[in-house]
Amino acid sequence: MPVRTASRWWPSCTRPPLATASHSVPVARVGARRRRCPPSPRSTAGAEWMERETYDMFGIDFPGHPGLEPRILTVENFEGWPLRKDFHLASRAAKPWPGVAEPVELDEEGNKIERERAIGDAPGPYELDKAMAEQAKRVNAPPTPAVEPEAEPVEAAASQPRRQRSPPPLVPWTPQTPGRTRAGPAATRQHGPRPRPRSGASVRPRPGPPRLAPALRRQQAEGGPPPADEAAQGDAPADPAAEQADAPAEAVEAEVPPAAAAEQPEAEPVSAGEDEDVDPRVAARRKRQAEARAARAKARADKAGGAGDAIGSAGPTDAASEQGSADAAVPTAAAPSPVEPRPAEPSPVEASPAEPTAAEPGPAETRPAPTAEPAADRARRGAPGRRRPGGAGQGQGRGTAQATGRTACGQGQGACGAVRDGRGGGRVSDLDVRRGAVPRRHRAGRGHRARDQRRRRLPRPRTCRCRSVRRTRRPTACSASCSRWTASGSATRVPGHRLHAPRLREARRAPRLPPDHGAGQPPRLAVRLLQRARRRARGRAS
Amino acid sequence: MEIEVPDRAQWIRMLIAEWNRILNHLMFIGSYALELGAITPMFYAFREREDIQHLLESATGGRLHFTYNQVGGLKIDLPKGFLRLGGGLAGHAPGSADYFDLVLGNEIFHGRTKGVGPLPPDVALSIGVTGPTLQATGLPEDSRVTEPYLKYGEIDVEVPVGENGDAFDRFYCLLHRIRASLDIIDQIHDHIPAGPVNTKLPKMVKAPEGATYVRTENPLGQLGYWLESDGGRTPWRLKMRTPSFSNVQAIPYLMRGQLLPDAISILGSVFFVVGDIDR
Numbered sequence: 056m057p058v059r060t061a062s063r064w065w066p067s068c069t070r071p072p073l074a075t076a077s078h079s080v081p082v083a084r085v086g087a088r089r090r091r092c093p094p095s096p097r098s099t100a101g102a103e104w105m106e107r108e109t110y111d112m113f114g115i116d117f118p119g120h121p122g123l124e125p126r127i128l129t130v131e132n133f134e135g136w137p138l139r140k141d142f143h144l145a146s147r148a149a150k151p152w153p154g155v156a157e158p159v160e161l162d163e164e165g166n167k168i169e170r171e172r173a174i175g176d177a178p179g180p181y182e183l184d185k186a187m188a189e190q191a192k193r194v195n196a197p198p199t200p201a202v203e204p205e206a207e208p209v210e211a212a213a214s215q216p217r218r219q220r221s222p223p224p225l226v227p228w229t230p231q232t233p234g235r236t237r238a239g240p241a242a243t244r245q246h247g248p249r250p251r252p253r254s255g256a257s258v259r260p261r262p263g264p265p266r267l268a269p270a271l272r273r274q275q276a277e278g279g280p281p282p283a284d285e286a287a288q289g290d291a292p293a294d295p296a297a298e299q300a301d302a303p304a305e306a307v308e309a310e311v312p313p314a315a316a317a318e319q320p321e322a323e324p325v326s327a328g329e330d331e332d333v334d335p336r337v338a339a340r341r342k343r344q345a346e347a348r349a350a351r352a353k354a355r356a357d358k359a360g361g362a363g364d365a366i367g368s369a370g371p372t373d374a375a376s377e378q379g380s381a382d383a384a385v386p387t388a389a390a391p392s393p394v395e396p397r398p399a400e401p402s403p404v405e406a407s408p409a410e411p412t413a414a415e416p417g418p419a420e421t422r423p424a425p426t427a428e429p430a431a432d433r434a435r436r437g438a439p440g441r442r443r444p445g446g447a448g449q450g451q452g453r454g455t456a457q458a459t460g461r462t463a464c465g466q467g468q469g470a471c472g473a474v475r476d477g478r479g480g481g482r483v484s485d486l487d488v489r490r491g492a493v494p495r496r497h498r499a500g501r502g503h504r505a506r507d508q509r510r511r512r513l514p515r516p517r518t519c520r521c522r523s524v525r526r527t528r529r530p531t532a533c534s535a536s537c538s539r540w541t542a543s544g545s546a547t548r549v550p551g552h553r554l555h556a557p558r559l560r561e562a563r564r565a566p567r568l569p570p571d572h573g574a575g576q577p578p579r580l581a582v583r584l585l586q587r588a589r590r591r592a593r594g595r596a597s
Numbered sequence: 598m599e600i601e602v603p604d605r606a607q608w609i610r611m612l613i614a615e616w617n618r619i620l621n622h623l624m625f626i627g628s629y630a631l632e633l634g635a636i637t638p639m640f641y642a643f644r645e646r647e648d649i650q651h652l653l654e655s656a657t658g659g660r661l662h663f664t665y666n667q668v669g670g671l672k673i674d675l676p677k678g679f680l681r682l683g684g685g686l687a688g689h690a691p692g693s694a695d696y697f698d699l700v701l702g703n704e705i706f707h708g709r710t711k712g713v714g715p716l717p718p719d720v721a722l723s724i725g726v727t728g729p730t731l732q733a734t735g736l737p738e739d740s741r742v743t744e745p746y747l748k749y750g751e752i753d754v755e756v757p758v759g760e761n762g763d764a765f766d767r768f769y770c771l772l773h774r775i776r777a778s779l780d781i782i783d784q785i786h787d788h789i790p791a792g793p794v795n796t797k798l799p800k801m802v803k804a805p806e807g808a809t810y811v812r813t814e815n816p817l818g819q820l821g822y823w824l825e826s827d828g829g830r831t832p833w834r835l836k837m838r839t840p841s842f843s844n845v846q847a848i849p850y851l852m853r854g855q856l857l858p859d860a861i862s863i864l865g866s867v868f869f870v871v872g873d874i875d876r
Contacts, residue, residue: 099723099725100720100723100724100725100846101723101724101725101726101843101846102725103846104842104843104846105725108842128875
């Protein structure tokens with residue numbers, strides 16, 4: 056066995072010249088304008104990864120480096136430089152720093168330096184982070200720091216020339232295959248913030264259907280005339296429905312100045328949020344409840360009166376009638392929010408002038424189709440009709456009741472209706488749209504919304520969430536287990552336990568057993584005791 | 598910072614660090630042999646590890662992450678009987694001839710590691726390799742002796758070195774570092790003084806303005822902390838130089854021109870922890 060003896064370290068050994076990044080490179084100040092280091096001698100091969108790490112975290116360029124891209128410590132398409140002081144974590148924006156004190160930066164006089172932080176700068180691993188950040192920004196908007204640029208030129212230089220981002224061109228969703236399709240790699244992968252237009256002049260009003268919902272809604276809020284100038288359109292879409300949808304878009308686009316039209320939808324809820332103090336989700340739930348009530352009352356009245364013509368025109372599976380309804384709905388913009396004419400297409404803002412060809416497809420092949428597609432698709436899926444007979448496919452006469460305050464959700468990118476009008480907060484469904492699990496155009500419609508709700512596992516108001524109950528409406532006895540799973544909001548169904556909504560409410564109101572009652576009994580008996588107690592309470596109440 | 602760690606705390610820090618080093622080396626010895634097809638050393642290694650983990654758990658309360666060090670001292674003093682138990686353990690278990698016979702006496706092991714992935718010392722230095730991977734090239738660089746911290750200057754630290762810098766030498770250094778650590782533990786047992794293990798801290802610990810770099814010899818190499826402070830309550834910048842991050846850089850060099858079956862023995866012989874690479 057060849058055992059070598061361990062040689063003892065001899066004390067005369069001086070410290071060997073270790074390669075601990077010993078090349079004396081003047082350190083580049085990250086905050087300064089210069090973001091490259093002078094070329095470092097390549098004598099130390101070990102500096103390579105160190106420099107890559109520095110590049111990943113700070114964005115400092117090292118000329119002569121064999122290759123800084125792709126990044127090694129972050130995901131490859133990560134945007135931003137995480138260790139810079141102006142990098143803001145999205146989770147910090149949503150929730151303040153849990154520690155004792157937020158680390159602050161002081162200038163020479165000891166004053167706190169407020170860095171201008173871009174919240175959108177923080178591409179979290181998922182869009183959920185971003186949605187949270189936006190929600191937080193909406194709820195508690197921080198006061199804008201008043202920092203003179205002369206006071207700290209370094210700071211100004213740091214904040215002004217943000218890195219020239221070239222976002223992946225957003226591929227508009229082309230509806231070749233309806234249903235579950237991925238929205239394209241570029242669209243799903245875009246983590247970073249959407250590029251803002253440099254100025255109003257750079258935004259070209261395009262002939263196609265722009266992102267019109269904010270402008271349209273604004274106009275409706277002002278009580279302006281319905282934008283029904285159909286003769287003003289320039290191009291000739293292939294589909295009549297798309298033609299109808301395009302017309303108001305153009306009219307609005309012509310009226311609104313480009314700067315206002317370029318306003319980002321993220322900024323919209325701040326100004327247009329209905330009730331700032333209420334949690335937007337709560338508000339949305341209340342509103343949905345009211346709508347459902349109204350719709351149910353209307354359905355009941357219709358059934359009683361036998362309004363044949365309205366029902367006849369509301370065949371939810373008929374694309375032609377859907378199209379006709381779109382015809383009817385669009386010119387009457389007095390109806391608060393037409394559901395149809397939001398095409399699934401990137402706004403002109405997104406098409407940065409850097410990549411004109413990739414981002415803008417020709418108007419003829421893609422633009423008209425998405426406009427017509429949501430209508431047909433929604434009709435095919437029967438989403439409105441599932442829960443409310445003759446729902447969104449109705450004409451304007453019946454549509455007004457449930458369309459009150461309901462806006463079409465848009466094409467992902469945080470522009471879904473709920474986010475825009477402050478009714479949904481950070482919706483997880485945005486994530487689904489980004490990932491491509493849900494085609495973008497499926498944002499509108501109640502069926503989709505219901506699915507979102509199920510996904511978020513919010514307890515649906517007033518009814519238990521077992522759909523069979525909703526269909527059958529069979530009044531069955533409540534049981535302890537039913538009330539338990541409904542209250543806990545778990546998505547598992549308890550077989551055999553059907554619960555009617557009024558009964559559930561009663562059960563919730565009924566007093567619980569005293570704590571010693573039934574303790575230690577087998578569960579059946581406990582349930583029986585509970586039921587007896589409830590019955591007694593009901594008798595007392597009546 | 599005017600915080601002086603008591604002597605006893607420094608000695609105990611060394612003691613725990615050396616035990617921890619043995620834990621690490623046992624782990625890698627077991628896993629490296631396993632990667633080369635020998636299962637038994639893994640069991641032996643884990644048998645010893647279990648004993649040591651029991652010992653350290655009695656002092657620190659943890660089995661893997663001890664979090665025993667605190668600013669200004671230790672979390673708690675050693676329990677009664679720790680030194681006796683540790684002395685007994687150091688006397689017989691981990692340094693036993695099991696591994697030496699089992700692994701170093703194995704012809705297959707020799708065949709698979711000797712001359713595989715040699716790393717010349719100059720290349721190792723330029724890449725920034727430290728720890729047993731560097732010592733295997735013949736350089737006795739070890740910050741416990743070249744830049745002693747804690748009380749390493751007061752004791753005799755043995756640094757085993759290799760000759761060729763190949764996979765066998767790396768493993769060999771690792772194995773002998775266990776013996777060196779046990780030797781250190783013996784010396785610590787002789788030196789450890791009585792006294793407090795904690796110092797009274799100010800209400801708020803602030804790092805003074807400026808920057809400092811501290812390096813220690815971790816089981817896999819040199820671990821450095823660059824701490825920059827602006828005098829505030831939180832540090833301004835903290836940069837870790839972790840050994841695995843630098844050591845792994847040597848792998849492309851080692852792999853070049855080697856046979857594909859040797860990839861396993863090369864990869865395993867550059868001992869690294871992935872969590873140490875990406876932090």
